[in-house]
Amino acid sequence: MTEQTPLHSLHKKLGAKMVDFAGWEMPVQYSGIKEEHLAVRKKAGLFDVSHMGEIEIYGQGALTLVQRLTCNDASRLESGRSQYSALLTEQGTFVDDIMVYRRAEDHFLLCVNASNTLKDFEWILSHRQPDVTIENRSNAWGLIALQGPLARQILSSSLKKTFFEETKLYGASVLLSATGYTGEDGFEIFCPASDAEKIWTEILERGKPLGLLPCGLGARDTLRLEAAYPLYGHEIDDKTTPWEAGLDWIVKMQKGDFIGRTALKEPRNDKKPVGLKMIESGIPRQGYPVLLEDQEVGRITSGTFSPLLEIGIALASVTCCLTKEELVGKRVRITIREKSRIAEIVRLPFNKQGVK
Numbered sequence: 001m002t003e004q005t006p007l008h009s010l011h012k013k014l015g016a017k018m019v020d021f022a023g024w025e026m027p028v029q030y031s032g033i034k035e036e037h038l039a040v041r042k043k044a045g046l047f048d049v050s051h052m053g054e055i056e057i058y059g060q061g062a063l064t065l066v067q068r069l070t071c072n073d074a075s076r077l078e079s080g081r082s083q084y085s086a087l088l089t090e091q092g093t094f095v096d097d098i099m100v101y102r103r104a105e106d107h108f109l110l111c112v113n114a115s116n117t118l119k120d121f122e123w124i125l126s127h128r129q130p131d132v133t134i135e136n137r138s139n140a141w142g143l144i145a146l147q148g149p150l151a152r153q154i155l156s157s158s159l160k161k162t163f164f165e166e167t168k169l170y171g172a173s174v175l176l177s178a179t180g181y182t183g184e185d186g187f188e189i190f191c192p193a194s195d196a197e198k199i200w201t202e203i204l205e206r207g208k209p210l211g212l213l214p215c216g217l218g219a220r221d222t223l224r225l226e227a228a229y230p231l232y233g234h235e236i237d238d239k240t241t242p243w244e245a246g247l248d249w250i251v252k253m254q255k256g257d258f259i260g261r262t263a264l265k266e267p268r269n270d271k272k273p274v275g276l277k278m279i280e281s282g283i284p285r286q287g288y289p290v291l292l293e294d295q296e297v298g299r300i301t302s303g304t305f306s307p308l309l310e311i312g313i314a315l316a317s318v319t320c321c322l323t324k325e326e327l328v329g330k331r332v333r334i335t336i337r338e339k340s341r342i343a344e345i346v347r348l349p350f351n352k353q354g355v356k
Contacts, residue, residue: 005050006142006196014214022115024051027216036219037307040182041351043211044148046204047220049188050196053117053138055124058107061131066108069127069259070100071242073252077102082162082179085250086242087123088260094236094245096120099179101164109175109190111143113232127259142196146203146212147186147223154207155187170202182220183227183351222304228275228315228348234286234302235273235315244317246273246324271319273301274327275348276334278312282341284334290316291333291340300334306350313350314343 002025011018016027027048029036039045057066066074072085079102087095096116101109112120121136128134146155157176159165164177172195180186191199204214221231230236235245241264242251251264276284284303289296298318306313314334320327328347333340346353 003051005048006193007048007050007144007200010197010200011048016214016216019217021217022051022113024114026051027214029216029218030214033216033218033222034307036213036215037222039211039213040148040184040215040219040223041308042149043213044146044150044154044186044207045182045213045215045219046200046207047145047147047215048143048200049145049220050142050193051114052143053112053114053120053136054141054143054190055110055112055117055121056108056135056137057110057124057132058104059132060106061129062106062108065127065129065132066100066110067255067258069124070098071251071258071260072100073255074100074102074108075255079104080163080165082164082177083250086247087120088242088258089238090259090263092241092260092263092266093238094232094240094242095123095238096232097230097236097247101175101177103166103175116232140193142191142193142199144189144191144196144200144203145180145182145186146189146207147180147182147184148212149185150207150210150212151184151186154203154210154212157187159187161185170199172199174199181227181229182223183229183349184223222307225302225304225313225315226306226308226349226351228350230315231302235317240317243268244271244273269319270321271298271317272324272327274316274318274324275346275350276300276303276314276316276332276343277309277346277350278334279331279342279344281312282334282336282339283312284314284336284343288314289335290318291335292318292320292330294333297332308351309353312343
């Protein structure tokens with residue numbers, strides 16, 4: 001049975017096109033992916049991301065467990081700070097990429113991908129310790145993302161990036177976090193599921209005069225791809241290490257032992273992520289082969305038409321002896337519907353390359 005977020009009825013009223021995503025009935029678009037995408041880049045957009053999972057870890061040994069489970073260094077977080085991190089297997093590959101929020105000295109909130117919530121929860125439970133409580137609180141939370149250059153004006157907030165605060169918003173108790181996954185400034189609002197409709201409606205009403213639009217998963221995906229953010233099942237999975245995904249910066253080998261650390265000590269292979277911008281017409285899609293000098297060197301992991309650049313763009317994983325810097329500017333061929341099309345390897349992210 002398909003699950004529904006606390007905002008499901010509002011999406012229907014707004015005329016959203018609904019789709020099944022990771023077992024949830026979610027809005028893929030309202031007015032259109034391009035219009036919603038550009039609203040976030042230039043003004044602001046409002047997303048329902050209540051399908052994401054929330055797992056709480058608290059108790060005397062909470063920090064020790066989070067340090068063991070994740071590859072980033074949670075000990076660096078003071079209360080009210082967050083960090084991007086990952087749960088890794090013993091082989092050093094991804095269980096999931098996550099956000100870690102330190103609510104108190106001995107209390108952490110992990111926000112995980114919707115498709116991996118139960119898997120992640122069971123993984124964490126399998127490593128539980130007697131002085132820690134672990135709870136899957138996903139059904140209790142609503143999660144709303146307000147993203148775009150006007151987001152701060154709409155919420156009248158000066159909260160610094162990666163910081164969060166537990167506060168009141170329109171009379172509701174919320175965890176307001178200066179985070180997001182669009183490549184723009186903005187906020188994510190964790191709230192009781194029962195308050196999600198009230199908060200969504202109030203933000204939409206206040207933001208509409210400034211150009212705020214409700215946005216669906218379609219724009220969320222094109223926005224994260226332009227920002228070169230990885231997506232589980234595309235750029236990262238249980239066969240990919242942080243080294244291969246270009247996420248070296250979230251791995252803190254010096255912090256001490258964590259699951260996957262031993263495997264990550266092994267020599268890195270030459271697989272690397274790159275960005276591709278189409279020179280010829282065509283939209284690259286996941287799985288399409290990438291050829292350099294007539295030799296297949298990798299595959300597309302994510303691809304789309306960029307509403308900002310008005311061309312096809314893609315992320316790809318390639319195996320090549322050249323460094324990422326040496327690859328920049330190289331022309332490759334992408335096989336799109338059995339036709340060869342030319343693309344160029346470019347620096348990331350795409351949304352910092354300017355607009356036509």
